[in-house]
Amino acid sequence: MIALVAVSVLLGGLVVLLTFLFQKTRAESKPEPSDLKANGQTVPEKQPGKKQKLQKLRKEKPQQHTFAHPLLASALKAHSGNVTCIDFSSNGKYLASCSDDRTVRIWSTKDFLDRDHRCLRANVELDHATHVRFSPDCRAFIVWLGNGETIRVFKMSKKEDGFNFSPASEDFPKKHKAPIINIGIAETGKFIMTASSDTTILIWDLKGEVLATINTNQMNNAYAAVSPCGRFVASCGFTPDVKVWEVCFGKSGEFREVCRAFELKGHSAGMCGFAFSNDSRRMATASKDGTWKLWDTDVEYKKQQDPYLLFTGRWSGNEPCRIALSPDGRIVAISSISDITVFNANTGEVEEEFHSVHGEIITDLTFDTCNRFLVSTGDRAIRLFHNTAGYRAAIADMKDMLKKATNKGMKERLQQQINDAQKALNAVTKKRN
Numbered sequence: 001m002i003a004l005v006a007v008s009v010l011l012g013g014l015v016v017l018l019t020f021l022f023q024k025t026r027a028e029s030k031p032e033p034s035d036l037k038a039n040g041q042t043v044p045e046k047q048p049g050k051k052q053k054l055q056k057l058r059k060e061k062p063q064q065h066t067f068a069h070p071l072l073a074s075a076l077k078a079h080s081g082n083v084t085c086i087d088f089s090s091n092g093k094y095l096a097s098c099s100d101d102r103t104v105r106i107w108s109t110k111d112f113l114d115r116d117h118r119c120l121r122a123n124v125e126l127d128h129a130t131h132v133r134f135s136p137d138c139r140a141f142i143v144w145l146g147n148g149e150t151i152r153v154f155k156m157s158k159k160e161d162g163f164n165f166s167p168a169s170e171d172f173p174k175k176h177k178a179p180i181i182n183i184g185i186a187e188t189g190k191f192i193m194t195a196s197s198d199t200t201i202l203i204w205d206l207k208g209e210v211l212a213t214i215n216t217n218q219m220n221n222a223y224a225a226v227s228p229c230g231r232f233v234a235s236c237g238f239t240p241d242v243k244v245w246e247v248c249f250g251k252s253g254e255f256r257e258v259c260r261a262f263e264l265k266g267h268s269a270g271m272c273g274f275a276f277s278n279d280s281r282r283m284a285t286a287s288k289d290g291t292w293k294l295w296d297t298d299v300e301y302k303k304q305q306d307p308y309l310l311f312t313g314r315w316s317g318n319e320p321c322r323i324a325l326s327p328d329g330r331i332v333a334i335s336s337i338s339d340i341t342v343f344n345a346n347t348g349e350v351e352e353e354f355h356s357v358h359g360e361i362i363t364d365l366t367f368d369t370c371n372r373f374l375v376s377t378g379d380r381a382i383r384l385f386h387n388t389a390g391y392r393a394a395i396a397d398m399k400d401m402l403k404k405a406t407n408k409g410m411k412e413r414l415q416q417q418i419n420d421a422q423k424a425l426n427a428v429t430k431k432r433n
Contacts, residue, residue, distance in 0.1 A: 065359025
């Protein structure tokens with residue numbers, strides 16, 4: 001009897017085990033949803049449609065930084081990537097901007113106060129531009145290629161609705177060994193400058209031949225630029241001074257030499273940057289020592305005459321920073337990360353402050369050639385501010401000149417200029433209030 005019970009238990013266990021193994025094998029052999037068949041054909045899993053993909057891309061696309069201020073005149077938005085550099089044409093009609101979206105945009109300045117802002121697009125094939133500069137005749141512009149690490153020239157030919165942009169057949173040869181910090185074209189049209197973050201500045205002719213190499217001996221270059229008059233190249237860096245060279249040409253236009261002109265000395269720490277006035281007779285400098293200085297550079301340096309220090313002001317902020325000097329030399333603007341502070345260059349007083357102007361670090365800061373706007377960029381937008389500080393400073397200076405004027409004609413001209421400046425200021429102030 002016991003033996004019979006044991007056999008029954010053993011058989012029952014075998015049945016349970018076989019049932020378990022059968023069900024497990026069946027489950028493992030069950031086709032996945034993507035392998036299911038209809039009419040003998042494999043039916044794939046349902047894939048997301050175009051609408052779903054677009055919605056996903058829109059969600060992942062970074063939001064544009066929002067900024068509002070009563071003095072904000074306009075915001076130019078056409079780039080899909082961060083704008084790295086801007087430049088006004090010498091005739092004041094156009095603004096060029098370049099971005100990591102592989103385009104250069106040419107904007108019409110007469111549209112700045114309109115609701116719609118027209119721009120033309122030049123594509124930078126197989127690369128992107130980090131810097132852009134107009135030629136003096138406004139018939140071409142040059143860019144620095146971020147990947148190619150050299151200069152490309154674009155010619156601008158007029159057509160009915162704007163320009164055609166055609167790149168030169170060949171880029172400049174690659175010469176720099178360190179990242180570029182700035183490029184420039186002399187207003188005389190005689191040379192191009194490129195400066196890298198080591199201690200190298202190259203002077204090129206317009207065909208891509210290197211005319212001279214400058215070793216700044218500053219351990220590193222923080223900034224470099226060509227003066228608006230086209231005679232000088234200046235640089236600053238680790239040392240507490242700004243060095244200025246003259247690029248000399250002969251009477252027939254042939255290159256002669258690069259010679260040291262003068263230095264701006266007086267800061268106690270390394271330099272952040274500098275800027276020229278429109279006539280190159282004034283320069284403004286900003287240092288890590290927390291001061292900015294305004295200089296009279298209209299000197300006879302060949303007779304060993306040094307620039308005159310006109311004013312020292314203080315700025316509080318953090319690096320990276322940029323400095324801009326208004327065309328008439330009356331206003332200094334300094335950016336600190338994404339903030340901007342505007343100073344009166346003669347008194348050092350803070351005229352305006354703009355906070356969180358861009359969603360990224362400010363990459364460029366400048367005044368337009370007509371002294372109407374202060375322009376900045378750092379994300380995908382270019383922001384233009386009314387230069388109310390410039391109007392106030394100009395009115396104050398002209399009133400002082402009016403008091404000292406003895407000639408009737410001069411008095412009338414000054415009074416008319418005061419009235420015009422006051423009218424422009426009142427128009428902006430009315431909108432602000």
